[in-house]
Amino acid sequence: MRVTLHQDKCVASGQCVLAAQDVFDQRDEDGVAVLLDDNPPAEAHDDVRHAAAVCPALAITLAES
């Protein structure tokens, strides 16, 4: 799985961090999401899919391999 985060779209809801905290974090200065791992391990895939599904700004896109 390849994860892409569009920071310009992010509204800092923090939903991705709640869903998959090993894959997403937030910048200290403005809460905009940060991608920690663009190729997360298989056991994180469900959480990452959930993160993408609940992102209110559609800022996370996934390429399933």
Add this chain to the structure above:
Amino acid sequence: MTDTLTDTSGDTGPEPAYPIDRSPRCPFSPPAGLRELQSTAPLRKVQLWDGSGAWLVTRYEELRALAQDPRISSDILRPGYPHVGVGSLERARRQTLFISMDDPAHARLRRLVTAPFAVKRIQAMRPEIQRLVDELIDTMLAGPCPANLVREFALPLPSLVICRLLGVPYADHAFFQRNSAALLNRNSADQATEAQRVLMDYLDQLVGEKLARPADDLLSALATGQVAAGLLERRELTAIAILLLVAGHETTANMISLGTLALLRHPDQLDALRATDDPARVAAAVEELLRHLTIVQSGLRRVALEDIEIGDRVIRAGEAVILAIDAANHDAAVFSEPDRLDLGRDARHHVAFGYGVHQCLGQQLARVELQVVYSTLYRRVPTLRLAADPTELPYKHDSIVYGVHELPVAW
């Protein structure tokens, strides 16, 4: 613009009035009338208080699609925007909040205040929130029984928390609690407009004090940083302060009191919650209560910028759109047996905080407050019980945010 009464809808009969009040006999579910609309058509023209029409969106999938559609505007000053009541436009002209703007103006203002609401920053507040919850419970238990849970606990907690975060003196709480509630009343233009005026005066004066004597809080940081640097106008900061103060008060307070009422009416669920010390189960319970109760009851209000086709319907440019999140969170196509409170279900994809770029800024703060409350109050007060007839409680049918004005409890 299309004629709203002849028909792009395909539905027969007159346009139903919106909003529809919940039933006191069934206070935890969306109004029955709303469910009827949901089952008959995903989009349905409804009639608002001023006789104008709006498309009501009640199903989850269509609601999520429209909430993040760039052809939908949140601009409260745009012609066609569905106002929540008399006085709404007048208040918006005096002071536009970023929840009622489109990007890029919305994004510019929102990003100024997102940092303190990030997940880790809010998590770091948990011990302080726990301390406040314990103190408020101590005080309530030391006072007369029965007590009004709203006044003694549900309202003070979020007030204390948002005041600390913003840097608003809690000593003034009676003043801004009263005016926060008045501002959200959808029926009384005079009351809401006066509440807006006095809150604007109060917070403008407070911003002035922060500029002169900054402290370690959000308003001081914005005043001495963005305002002093000319990046933010002082009146914009006042508007931000009102938005955060009002939003920080009424919403979480209503979730605490209405959530407690719901749990007391579902003792099996309350027992299960009381029995667990697993943070993940408590967090799941909070999401389910957010979904089940969906206290924002006047819908998310929008206006179409272009023609938008949904199935065999067309929302025309300039037409009003209301996204009924309470109905969507009870859409049986997404949440099985939606009217059943089931703290064990995965409800994380609910839309109680809205959806799209305007999704609630304070949602992580609300989550942590509710997690601490729901994992503390019923354990510390195991005999907590309702001290009134639930059908006769004063429900907030007249407010944008649903809840109870008073909740008498005993222990």
